[in-house]
Amino acid sequence: MSEIEDAIKNKGLNAPRVTPEQVEDVITGEAYHVFPGTTLTVCCLTLVNGFTVLGESACASPQNFDEEIGQKIAREDAKRKIWALEGYLLRQKLFCD
Numbered sequence: 001m002s003e004i005e006d007a008i009k010n011k012g013l014n015a016p017r018v019t020p021e022q023v024e025d026v027i028t029g030e031a032y033h034v035f036p037g038t039t040l041t042v043c044c045l046t047l048v049n050g051f052t053v054l055g056e057s058a059c060a061s062p063q064n065f066d067e068e069i070g071q072k073i074a075r076e077d078a079k080r081k082i083w084a085l086e087g088y089l090l091r092q093k094l095f096c097d
């Protein structure tokens with residue numbers, strides 16, 4: 001993500017937008033679960049308003065499963081969903097202003 005952030009800043013693009021920091025700032029809690037006998041990892045991120053967002057990851061080969069990596073991938077998946085929600089909120093605010 002920092003490569004994209006660097007490109008945005010280097011091009012002087014400074015209109016209102018959602019930033020990685022804003023996405024992190026709305027997260028107040030996180031929990032993970034790996035379903036027994038699977039490689040499916042679920043991440044539940046709790047946002048400042050109490051809303052929850054789920055992310056997931058699954059490993060095709062059980063031999064490659066690593067719980068820490070699965071959690072990182074699931075968290076990134078959930079953050080992409082938050083990004084979309086925050087983008088909608090920003091667009092709505094810009095529309096109403």
